[in-house]
Amino acid sequence: MSISRRELLKLAGVAGAVTVAPGIVRAQELEKKEVSIAVGGQALIYYLPLSIANLNGYFKDEGLDAKVVDFAGGSKALQAVVGGSADVVSGAFEHTINLQSKGQMYRAFAQQGRAPMIVLAVSTKTMPDYKSPADLKGKKIGVTAPGSSTNMMASFFLSQHGLKPSDVSFVGVGAGAGAITAMRTGQIDAIANLDPVISTLLKENAIKIIADTRTLKDTHQIFGGNMPSGCLYTSQEFIDANPNTTQALANAIFRADQWIQKVTADEIAKVVPEGYLLGDPELYKLALKGNKEALSPDGTVAEDGPETALKALAAFVPNFPTDKIDISKIWTNDFVAKAKQKYANA
Structure with missing residues (x-):
């Protein structure tokens, strides 16, 4: 059955880039099974969905052999992907905007946090x-x-x-x-x-x-709107060449986002490595409860989030070329919409 581009976009059903919709959810062969994911401080609750996707075997379930490489901070993880030593970043949403300002096209495709948690x-x-x-x-x-x-x-x-x-x-x-x-x-x-x-x-x-910024209320007060935070992002070139692999990664993060919302802090603390607890399991569990609202429930970026991130970045970077940024090209909810279609009732 052939499907027109217009129909395909209707199926995606979410704002984002028209070039990235990978098709109807079905078992498709992965273009790239071995994927390296760069992250800046994996033990942080900010990156918990990435850890859970790995620890609970969600990447494996999708046929991926995912290798997580940890760095001292998000900017270092970004450098790894730009430099070619990693495929995907688990990092801050606004890096995609900064990269576009330098002529590099990167796109967020699965959200892990809906508030910065900083x-x-x-x-x-x-x-x-x-x-x-x-x-x-x-x-x-x-x-x-x-x-x-x-x-x-x-x-x-x-x-x-x-x-x-x-x-x-x-x-x-x-x-x-x-x-x-x-x-x-x-x-x-x-x-x-x-x-x-x-x-x-x-x-x-x-x-x-x-x-x-660990709560939505405080985040809105500081940034003036929804501020997306941790996400999986990669180059548009990688997405275009590996749409099924990108979908598999989004599926795993979607499942991790959902699992975190459904379980208790005790259950999470039992799954993560002991090193994440910094010697105090009870304190870690308390921190989990304090950050739970900021973790994304389904991987979706709020419609006003990219614009909020752009304004924040413009305040951070001197002479930032805001008028040259095409915000629609730095994010998409298409992959997460398909993951939801596949796993929401699983």
Whole structure:
């Protein structure tokens, strides 16, 4: 049975790119079974759907041999894909916009988070008398890696309060024990990071939170709308050459997103590696509950999300060429719509 392009798009049923709809869901041979996925701080709850897709065997179920390669931050993971040492990134949505501004076409095709989950906090040790964002001038702010979404969120916060990124020093501290140590030892004065790092530092009263995007309400307040966060993205070239493989990846993330919403924090803590817990399982479970709303329930990007991300990036990058960005080319819900069609009632 032949299907016209118009009918195919109707089946997709979701806004996005017209060039990426891979066809009706059915068993199709994968163009590429071995896929490497670059990620910046896999143990973070921000990337939990990726971990669950791997640990629960969802990638395998789709016929994929997925290799997850961990980096210190999202910008490093991005470099791996651009440099050709990885196929796909599990990273921050806004990187697709930044890449397009440099003439590189990348597209997000399965969402893992619908809020950034990033927290900006000051040290109770080096900034005990913090009163306002102006106090951050001249201070060292720890981010997962320079250029990562944590860096962007902190810069966006600064711009909202009359400060420039150059008014502070950004220091890459990673997304795990290294970040905690940097704060404990006074190497940094503030930190933009995620859970379980933030909850660990909060528990020992090492930080005071000044901006929080772990809930939809706070995210809307800070960014002015829905702000997509963790997602799977790759080059348009990869999607065009490997539509069935891309669909298989989206299927796995969709299943992981759904599983996370259905189970308890106890069940999640039993599945993830012990290293994710940072020595405190109860604290990790508490952090899971605090971030659950921010994790995507079905992999779909909200319609206003890409525009919100563009505005945030424009505030972060000096002289960003906003008028040259075609926002429709940096995301699609088509693959997730098909995954939903296949697995929603499974």
